[in-house]
Amino acid sequence: MSAILDxxxxxxxxxxxxxxxxxxxxxxxxxxxxxxxxxxxYGFLTQSLYNTLICYGVTFVVTLLLVVPPYPFYNKQKLQxxxxxxxxNL
Amino acid sequence: xxxxxxxxxxxxxxxxxxxxxxxxxxxxxxxxxxxxxxVVLSGSxxxxxxxxxxxxxxxRNTQNKVGDIVVYENEGQDIPIVHRxxxxxxxxxxxxxxxxxxxxxxxxxxxxxxxxxxxxxYLSKEKDIVGTVKGxxxxxxYVTIWxxxxxxxxxxxxxxxxxxxxxxxx
Amino acid sequence: MFSLTQRFQxxxxxxxxxxxxxxxxxxxxxxxxxxxPSNVFQNTTSAIANVTPSMTLRTSRYYGSQNGKPKENVRVxxxxxxxxxxxxxxxxxxxxxxxxxxxxxxxxxxxxxxWDDIITSKDKALVQLKNAKSKYTxxxxxxGLSGKELDFKLHWNIQxxxxxxxxxxxxxxxxxxxxxxxxxxx
Amino acid sequence: xxxxxxxxxxxxxxxxxxxxxxxxxxxxxYTESFKxxxxxLYIGYSIVVVSAVSFLLDKQLGHRNVIPYQQGxxxxxxxxxxxxxxxxxxxxKSITYVGNEKKTDDKISICTRYEExxxxxxxxxxxxxxxxxxxxxxLETTKVFNEAGYxxxxxxxxxxxxxxxxxxxxxxx
Numbered sequence: 080m081s082a083i084l085d086x087x088x089x090x091x092x093x094x095x096x097x098x099x100x101x102x103x104x105x106x107x108x109x110x111x112x113x114x115x116x117x118x119x120x121y122g123f124l125t126q127s128l129y130n131t132l133i134c135y136g137v138t139f140v141v142t143l144l145l146v147v148p149p150y151p152f153y154n155k156q157k158l159q160x161x162x163x164x165x166x167x168n169l
Numbered sequence: 170x171x172x173x174x175x176x177x178x179x180x181x182x183x184x185x186x187x188x189x190x191x192x193x194x195x196x197x198x199x200x201x202x203x204x205x206x207x208v209v210l211s212g213s214x215x216x217x218x219x220x221x222x223x224x225x226x227x228x229r230n231t232q233n234k235v236g237d238i239v240v241y242e243n244e245g246q247d248i249p250i251v252h253r254x255x256x257x258x259x260x261x262x263x264x265x266x267x268x269x270x271x272x273x274x275x276x277x278x279x280x281x282x283x284x285x286x287x288x289x290x291y292l293s294k295e296k297d298i299v300g301t302v303k304g305x306x307x308x309x310x311y312v313t314i315w316x317x318x319x320x321x322x323x324x325x326x327x328x329x330x331x332x333x334x335x336x337x338x339x
Numbered sequence: 340m341f342s343l344t345q346r347f348q349x350x351x352x353x354x355x356x357x358x359x360x361x362x363x364x365x366x367x368x369x370x371x372x373x374x375x376p377s378n379v380f381q382n383t384t385s386a387i388a389n390v391t392p393s394m395t396l397r398t399s400r401y402y403g404s405q406n407g408k409p410k411e412n413v414r415v416x417x418x419x420x421x422x423x424x425x426x427x428x429x430x431x432x433x434x435x436x437x438x439x440x441x442x443x444x445x446x447x448x449x450x451x452x453x454w455d456d457i458i459t460s461k462d463k464a465l466v467q468l469k470n471a472k473s474k475y476t477x478x479x480x481x482x483g484l485s486g487k488e489l490d491f492k493l494h495w496n497i498q499x500x501x502x503x504x505x506x507x508x509x510x511x512x513x514x515x516x517x518x519x520x521x522x523x524x525x
Numbered sequence: 526x527x528x529x530x531x532x533x534x535x536x537x538x539x540x541x542x543x544x545x546x547x548x549x550x551x552x553x554x555y556t557e558s559f560k561x562x563x564x565x566l567y568i569g570y571s572i573v574v575v576s577a578v579s580f581l582l583d584k585q586l587g588h589r590n591v592i593p594y595q596q597g598x599x600x601x602x603x604x605x606x607x608x609x610x611x612x613x614x615x616x617x618k619s620i621t622y623v624g625n626e627k628k629t630d631d632k633i634s635i636c637t638r639y640e641e642x643x644x645x646x647x648x649x650x651x652x653x654x655x656x657x658x659x660x661x662x663x664l665e666t667t668k669v670f671n672e673a674g675y676x677x678x679x680x681x682x683x684x685x686x687x688x689x690x691x692x693x694x695x696x697x698x
Contacts, residue, residue, distance in 0.1 A: 091343060093342060094341050094532075095340065097533065097642045097644060100533070101641070101642040104641075104642075107349065111354055111357050115358070115360060118361065119364050122429065126428065126429040128430065135354075135357075139350075142350055143347070147350065159667060160670055160672045161670060162671070171544075171547065173563075173566065177562070177566065177569075180573070184572070187573050187602075190576055191575075191599060194599055195599050202588075203587070203588035203589065216432070216459060217433060217435065218498075234450070235451070236437055236496050236506060255451070255475070256450065256477070257450050258448075260448075261446055275457060283401065288400065304502060304504070307501055340642075341534035341536075345534075
């Protein structure tokens with residue numbers, strides 16, 4: 080049972096490489112910041128909280144789509160780790 | 170097995186609960202009420218408050234005004250009721266700090282006398298009032314209602330927690 | 340940003356942080372809109388006229404009677420006019436307006452509600468009532484209402500979409516004081 | 526071997542390395558000193574006890590009946606938490622391991638830290654609390670972990686014994 084869980088866990092970790100980690104972090108921060116400001120201004124000008132909510136909600140979904148999935152271009156700079164051969168020697 | 174390492178891990182887990190609980194306790198003392206934040210459970214104040222809305226209470230005021238929205242509990246019942254003050258009567262002398270209140274839900278046709286226990290026709294500010302509503306957040310508390318009332322929601326939440334703890338690795 | 344769940348958590352936390360900032364902006368801007376261009380806390384006016392009381396005796400607990408003693412219940416009819424449209428801005432969900440009366444009795448100071456209404460949109464913000472009946476029948480805590488001088492006031496309360504509740508009182512004009520006639524003994 | 530870690534998570538990797546230090550230094554003939562860890566655990570668990578007492582009082586006796594006690598408990602919680610924070614920040618700093626050589630009784634303290642998004646483990650050695658013996662080195666985590674996320678303890682052991690040699694050479698100069 081725990082072996083299966085470990086497999087699932089390993090499968091769902093889905094890491095990305097280090098430069099992309101930095102990039103995605105900055106990316107999500109910037110998009111959300113701009114989205115928040117835009118949503119506030121748009122809502123205030125139209126005097127509608129509903130517009131603010133929609134605008135910010137869309138920003139959130141877009142950010143999730145851009146940042147969360149491990150796209151191949153986030154995984155181009157994978158590193159060379161210790162060869163697994165040594166693991167069997169242990 | 171390193172006992173200190175295990176203890177440190179357990180400590181981190183305990184801190185999560187301890188800090189959340191002490192924050193709540195600190196807030197209770199600050200607002201002088203046993204529940205500084207309540208979730209609306211009934212529709213009797215619609216359209217002002219709907220089920221699932223979160224209300225912030227304050228109970229350091231010695232008297233309420235007519236129009237204040239208050240949360241009260243009947244003796245022996247743990248169900249907080251959110252209604253508006255319809256009438257207030259307080260004594261002229263400053264020393265006697267007694268105030269009698271009659272409440273009503275905005276969406277109800279009649280006042281709350283039928284809800285009061287022991288044939289009372291007024292609430293006592295001192296004894297019955299949990300707090301006065303000062304602030305409001307919409308719908309955030311719906312999760313708690315959803316979880317306490319639907320068993321599917323309970324399973325979904327459990328599954329979600331299990332999955333996230335599995336994926337979180339800790 | 341090293342795993343799927345961690346990326347999701349980071350984005351969610353960031354989104355929650357910014358949404359708190361948005362809420363702060365909404366609350367602050369709507370507060371400013373209440374103060375400018377005209378301060379609604381001072382400039383909301385109302386006019387009341389033709390306040391006429393009517394009295395009945397009730398013996399039900401739901402009408403203030405205790406131990407079977409009849410209790411004086413008072414209703415009023417009145418004309419009322421007020422405009423609440425300046426109170427509406429982007430953070431106003433509804434306005435609750437209520438007509439109350441203050442009076443003093445032997446040992447206590449009292450305020451009771453005679454009429455209230457919920458206004459849910461700016462189009463309905465103009466209140467014009469002719470010969471309206473009070474919604475509630477009112478009794479006194481101790482004795483009766485005969486001989487008491489009622490001083491009517493019109494209050495408002497803004498329930499926001501998010502943030503603190505806002506209360507205020509209108510500047511009432513017209514004949515807003517009324518002495519309830521003593522009941523004839525028969 | 527324990528569970529594998531995500532090698533692209535700087536924090537998880539650094540935590541695994543921190544946890545491996547005691548056994549590595551055991552093999553290098555050191556006995557661990559637990560003074561710092563124990564103090565931290567004492568403060569930490571006293572915070573937990575304070576919150577537990579507060580919780581039980583509230584549940585058993587009701588909020589309104591125990592307000593003065595709760596005020597005391599909340600004050601104690603705040604004081605202990607700031608003490609904990611102060612201890613972690615200024616006393617413990619980032620010291621993860623303190624130990625003594627079994628024969629010579631030389632004391633060694635090791636501070637470790639990591640930076641987000643970098644496959645590096647920053648280690649600072651201080652021998653016998655002497656500023657002159659301070660040695661700052663960086664371990665590439667790619668050299669002790671394999672792709673699957675298992676720590677190669679032998680490689681880590683070799684790396685640490687080399688660093689210790691460098692320190693002792695440095696001292697002779």
